[in-house]
Amino acid sequence: MERTGIRTICAAVLSGAAMLPGTVAAQSVDLPTTCNPAADAAIDDGLTRLHNMMYIQAEEAFNRAAVADPNCATAQWGIAMSIIHPLWPGTPSEAETARGQAAAQRAIELPAGSDLEQALVQAAVAFYAPGLDGYRARLSAWADAQQAAEKGHAGNIDVVALAALSRLATAPRGPARAEIFAAVGDTLDALHQKEPDHPGVIHYAIHAYDNPSLKARGVPYAEIYDKIAPDAPHALHMPAHIFTRTGNWEKSVHLNDRSAKAALAQSTDIVQSHYAHAIDYMVYGHLQLGAAQQAERLVTEMLAIDNHQVSFGGAYALAASPVRLLLEQDDWSGAAGLSPKMHSAIPWEKFPQAVTMHWFAKGLGAARAGETDTARLAVAKLKELHTAMQDRGQDYWARLTEGQILSVEAWIELDAGNTDLAVTHQTAAADLEDSLGKSPVTPGHVLPARELLGDMLASLGRAEEAADAYRATLAHSPNRARSLRALK
Template sequence: MQHLHTKARNTFVACISSFLVFVPAISAEANFQTTCNPKADQAFNEGLNLIHNMMYIQAEEAFNKAASAEPTCAMAQWGIAMSNFHPLWPGTPSEAETERGSAAAERLGSMSSESAIEQALIDAAVAFYASSQEGYRAQLKSWAEKQVAAADQHADDLDAAAFAALARLATAPRGADGIKVKSQVGDTLDALHQKAPEHPGVIHYAIHAYDNPLLKERGRPYAEIYDKTAPSAPHALHMPAHIFTRTGEWEKSIDLNSRSAEAALEQSKDVVQSHYAHAIDYMVYGHLQLGNTDEAAGLVDEMLAIQNHQASFGSAYALAAAPVRLPLEQGQWDVAAALSPEMHPVIPWEKFPQTVAMRWFAIGIGAARSGDVDTAQSALAELKSLHAMMKERGQGYWAQLTEAQIMSVEAWIELAGGGSETAVAKQAAAADLEDKIGKSPVTPGHVLPARELLGDMLMELGKPNEAAVAYQATLDLSPNRARSLVALQ
């Protein structure tokens, strides 16, 4: 796949932050001594490292090997239970994952460990699957409370502390309060990194903690080293790009995601893991910021040609987002308006209305900006239907994001009808809402930022000074975005 073979890897630059320790280019490992036999213990630690790298499918395979090596190894069942929910990933576990995780938790109910730390970790995993939990958020909260307690009770256990940091990130609120929590978790992870500079979970979770505009510079040193700790793990190769996307370093993001996508393809068996599509979406975004439109289009074509993508939220998001980025980032409004409502057949789209919304948003904005108000109105109706579905399902963040998309389409329809004052007010409200809720970690960026759309609208209305403020505000959140940079020239 020629588009995956991009520039050679960037030379590794030593970390400049005084609180981080230089990590050599070797494979780093976590090492938890279980009470199981040596063969099971070895397989368990293989799984533990994979789960810290969020390679959940492979982690479960390793924990199953541990269970085969010693059927009474409780920590093997802990690993299987932990592999089947993904605390920081959007979406909920699939039915199959829930079934496998619940079965492992049930087996744990008849097991116990003489090790206090093992029992504390087991209790946390079992808490997630307790039948009394109502909804995924309640399950995460229950697990997080037990996991944090386990770390508090066993302050010298590195893995318990790392998972506690993950738990706090997974249950952090959105907005300013969430940033405060993430900063505090980052402080904890910085201290852990001093003790264990090669621990993959510590490095990985630190990147997640700092994956936001206010804290991104604290994440840069971790981003420079994480791929060295697990050079064959697709997610470890991808994760530094979260920080480099925040800092607008597109070449670094493209290089890392190229390696991630190749590794994901090489390691995929019956289905192409969602790590592949996720990396491609980030690559497409990066190439578009650099003006490499042919490269971006080629990657989208290659991704869409694959017929056995993993039917997960990660795959769904990328398969929905990357194709609409092409016309939107290039201002090809008539092309966006003509996008087909039909999407990749491998994904059960009814499960992921928030991803379908991006297609209708693109059609609506494209149609309104190219003068086809009837098509824009039809797209708006589809967005409102999807918004109602998200609210009914309790998908609060995505419902709010879709609300901002609805207001943006309404604004441009209003502008097409001559209502400039109302149009600007609606687009400004959409931008305020989108900025307030922020972007999800699953995406390198909104498919078209509402604040940038406000800049476009003000430019069309002959207000370049006000437009410049909107474009600069966009760049403050998303440095080096091409459309805003060009607009300010």
């Protein structure tokens, strides 16, 4: 496929869209600092963008503050914070980490400012402290320091909101996660009552309630976030996390359309990963609505861009969306025929957890199309990727890959006539995937293992058990089209 750059795609996608729909004045924050007025204003701009997770723009704003007041430690705090990305999968690049470390060191060397400013600086500096082993340890150190800052400055909404974010970012997976998220949600609900337009409070509340058991609490926030930050691509996308949980595909598609257009409009040398992230959610929504042609058009447009930002979010979307088109429509031969070559803009060796979806789709498609040798090759590739993730400490993604391997092996065994073993493998894959849950980077697994169990049981004539599997899938992922069709 011929590739093109940002300008061509912008012209195609944004024609006739000079202004985003529903645009209103964006809300800003007001962090008191001892910096000069120009720097103080730039810090408020940067912090607003930081709360909206527009990290590139946030860093630019904090850099403006540093130029306006070279003695402003809080400007350096903001630069250091713009690198951390607490809730995003993946880790900062070496270049990003070097910028953050330099800013943290500069913040220490400058006059401390107020007690509030000093507490914030110390929290950011904790992330970059020497001797910490890996990103999770750094994140934990920042979280501890940010929560210590909260104790001394509980009356400052930005400090408390960032402490809430730190609790979300360090919450363990498993049964305790929902309980922690609910408690963080209680804190954010109280802050929202005091300051209903604060972008960080609304944003972090959506993340707190991005959970099957808490989704109803997130709906009020999902309904307003795009009004608070109408030009921020990530803010326009975030409500879709809740609408995906509730199965409201029309709202998800609409908001992600606005997000993708905003990301393109604000991209310059590279296309922000906010664009690809929104497209993946939109592709998923269109497929649930039965609008496959719209989904295919979006994937074609996304793949035609050759200057995507290198990030895990972008890599995930570029890997997931093409295979969703095939798997959601039961195109097993198409999935089996996937080329090993993936999009050239991404250095895929950096993102094994995204590459797994490509080989899972190829393996599953091959197994279901009776191409056993290809399916076994895919399993071997998945096992290589699993080892790479284990070596990198990517435990969540490694466990998900274990489920993918079990699913492909299940369908290989079914093709070989080993029915009991096939069902055992697919059941184990479904139980594992359900226990792990989905990452916020994805609207849903490219094909849920529990739904695949329903397919397998249905093919064996075990209709009642199959129906139970499809209903269980819908309990996790309401209004999924394949499960709904299977139950008719």
